[in-house]
Amino acid sequence: MTIVPSSVNGALDPDDENGIKSSSRKSKAGSPAGGRSEVLSAKENPSDRRSDLNLRPQSLAEYIGQERTRAMLEMSIAAAKSRTEALDHILFYGPPGLGKTSLANVIAIEMRAKIHLSSGPSLERPRDIIGLLHQLEEGDVLFIDEIHRLNRIAEELLYPAIEDFAIDLTAGKGHATRTMRLPLPRFTLIGATTKAAMLSNALRDRFGFVCRLEFYSIPELSKIVKRTAGILSIEMNDQGVEIIASRARGTPRIANRLVRLVRDYAQYKEHKVVDADVARVALETYQVDMQGLDPTDRKLLSILIDTYGGGPVGIEALAASLGEDSDTVEDVYEPFLIQCGFIQRTPRGRVATAAAYGHLGKTAPHGQLTLKLGNDAEP
Ligand SMILES: Nc1ncnc2c1ncn2[C@@H]1O[C@H](COP(=O)(O)OP(=O)(O)O)[C@@H](O)[C@H]1O
Ligand SMILES: [Mg+2]
Numbered sequence: 495m496t497i498v499p500s501s502v503n504g505a506l507d508p509d510d511e512n513g514i515k516s517s518s519r520k521s522k523a524g525s526p527a528g529g530r531s532e533v534l535s536a537k538e539n540p541s542d543r544r545s546d547l548n549l550r551p552q553s554l555a556e557y558i559g560q561e562r563t564r565a566m567l568e569m570s571i572a573a574a575k576s577r578t579e580a581l582d583h584i585l586f587y588g589p590p591g592l593g594k595t596s597l598a599n600v601i602a603i604e605m606r607a608k609i610h611l612s613s614g615p616s617l618e619r620p621r622d623i624i625g626l627l628h629q630l631e632e633g634d635v636l637f638i639d640e641i642h643r644l645n646r647i648a649e650e651l652l653y654p655a656i657e658d659f660a661i662d663l664t665a666g667k668g669h670a671t672r673t674m675r676l677p678l679p680r681f682t683l684i685g686a687t688t689k690a691a692m693l694s695n696a697l698r699d700r701f702g703f704v705c706r707l708e709f710y711s712i713p714e715l716s717k718i719v720k721r722t723a724g725i726l727s728i729e730m731n732d733q734g735v736e737i738i739a740s741r742a743r744g745t746p747r748i749a750n751r752l753v754r755l756v757r758d759y760a761q762y763k764e765h766k767v768v769d770a771d772v773a774r775v776a777l778e779t780y781q782v783d784m785q786g787l788d789p790t791d792r793k794l795l796s797i798l799i800d801t802y803g804g805g806p807v808g809i810e811a812l813a814a815s816l817g818e819d820s821d822t823v824e825d826v827y828e829p830f831l832i833q834c835g836f837i838q839r840t841p842r843g844r845v846a847t848a849a850a851y852g853h854l855g856k857t858a859p860h861g862q863l864t865l866k867l868g869n870d871a872e873p
Contacts, residue, residue: 533755533780534788535826536591536745541754548725549750550596557600558721558746559714560593563705567597570703571604580633581605582702583656583683585641587690589829591747592707594686595639601684602635609635614643623648624663627655632679641685642692649697656683656700688825709744709833712736718746722753723768728760733770741777741786743830748786755780785834785853790816794827795836795854798846804859806843 538546551557554568563586574581581601586594602609610629617623617638630636638644644652654660659678666672685701687693698704710718716732716739723730730738730753738756742749759776760768768776781789797815798805809828813820818827828844831837836850851858 533751534743534748534782534786534791536589536743536747536830537826538590538747542747542751546750549722551593551600552603554600554604556721557593557597558717559710560597560707563597563707566703566705567601567604571601575605580607580680581635581682583685583700584703584705585685585687585690585693585698585701586705586707587687588707589709589745590688590825591745592709593746594707595637596746597707598635598637598684598686601682602637605633605635605682607633607635607682609637611637611639613639614641614648617644617648620647620651623651624661627651627661627678630679630681632681634679634681635684636681637684637686639686640688641697642687642689644697649694652683653696653700709830710742710746710749711744712739715739715742715744715746715749718749719753722750723757726753726757728753728757728768729766730768730773731770734768734773737770737773737777741782741784743786744833745830752777752782786830787834787853790818791827791831792854794823794831795846795850798837798844799851799854799856804851805845806840808843812844 554564554571557564570581584601586597588594599609601607608631610626612626617626626636651661654662654675655678659680661676661678663674663676664671665674683701685697690698690704690706716735719735719738719742720730723735734756738752739749742752756768756773756776759779760766760772763772765772783792787795794812794816798807798812801815802812809820809824813823816823828837831850832839834849835847836853838845838847848858
């Protein structure tokens with residue numbers, strides 16, 4: 495039986511949209527018993543947002559990992575600063591929780607620029623984006639999160655702004671229509687998206703840099719866990735750090751969340767130091783397994799294997815069997831399962847690999863399509 499310490503549940507906001515309590519209330523028919531805990535969702539929840547205030551890196555040096563992107567930014571920032579120019583526009587894409595918003599903040603800090611935060615869905619009417627552009631001053635950073643959700647009108651208003659630093663305004667109707675071009679100061683647009691494929695080519699081509707953020711390695715996540723434990727004044731030894739890092743699905747947001755959950759557990763049980771045993775038992779309490787999979791991930795894999803014979807199966811059918819919408823499966827569950835080598839995307843649908851059979855303690859049928867067979871077959 496799994497017992498969740500009351501202090502741990504209490505530590506989560508009862509109104510938390512993605513919190514443990516509400517998520518089970520909201521879970522759809524067909525979801526695993528109790529629903530997805532959301533402990534391992536890479537999507538931001540309100541308690542992440544609160545603790546993020548202290549945890550966000552404040553400089554490129556504090557920003558851990560993403561070496562290629564960081565090296566490129568370091569150079570470009572230095573060059574732009576020496577020319578006292580705004581940095582070129584940048585697009586960050588990759589799964590949630592990998593540090594896109596953090597990086598935008600760090601860039602603004604490094605450029606000593608003011609940052610304006612916005613998001614695609616909040617720029618619904620032309621006046622929303624015009625108002626936003628109007629506020630900009632020389633060298634400012636404009637951050638648009640979920641930029642793939644900008645509507646056509648907003649996107650078209652943005653083109654001259656990012657290309658020519660101007661807004662084109664139209665006045666009047668029919669034959670009397672006049673266009674006025676208003677100049678804008680030079681600014682840097684930073685766009686972030688989890689769905690680069692949904693961005694129009696026209697918009698994507700207007701960014702000077704397009705950077706894909708990668709999942710983090712366990713040593714990188716260990717540094718993040720250590721840093722977070724330090725900021726939150728939690729005593730944690732290296733083994734405790736490593737257990738948390740290795741179950742964080744390559745994602746800093748999840749690593750930080752696991753640190754907070756383990757802290758609550760340790761406090762409740764009156765453990766002074768988070769060591770391997772404390773971390774392991776705490777995470778088992780949340781049903782986070784060795785690879786960082788939770789019950790919904792395991793259910794997804796077992797549906798793929800047991801119901802669909804290992805695939806190939808279309809994402810819609812898979813999502814329906816799981817009781818989730820296909821967007822959630824594609825954005826939240828699948829990227830990490832693909833990263834672990836448990837699922838492959840093929841032109842005919844999703845396929846379970848031999849590693850997925852192995853993880854669930856099942857035997858893969860002979861000839862099962864697999865990327866990871868070489869690794870798994872090692873003695
Ligand atoms: N490279 C990093 N180094 C340290 N902490 C990080 C890093 N990337 C992300 N984080 C932590 O993870 C949290 C989530 O990152 P965020 O930038 O909000 O992700 P995204 O915008 O990609 O969803 C941040 O608040 C920060 O505390
Ligand atoms: Mg973000």
